[in-house]
Amino acid sequence: MHLYEPVVTMFRLSLDYLGVDIADVLLPTAYERGEILSNTEELERARGIGTSL
Helix, strand or coil, rough: CCCHHHHHHHHHHHHHHHCCCCCCCCCCCCCCCCCHHHHHHHHHHHHHHHHHC
16 A cells, blocks of 8 residues: 555545546656656656546
8 A cells, every 4th residue: 555545545535425526646756846847657647637538
């Protein structure tokens, strides 16, 4: 089990209760400003999710 799983589960359950569908969950990590821009794999994944909506 990953450290973030309880938070994601709570988020999913809350939105399910409200009747909101979740397209997917992105959990990239970045510790410095702009660092996420070098994570091309996660950026492509985010673009893919966005274009599929």
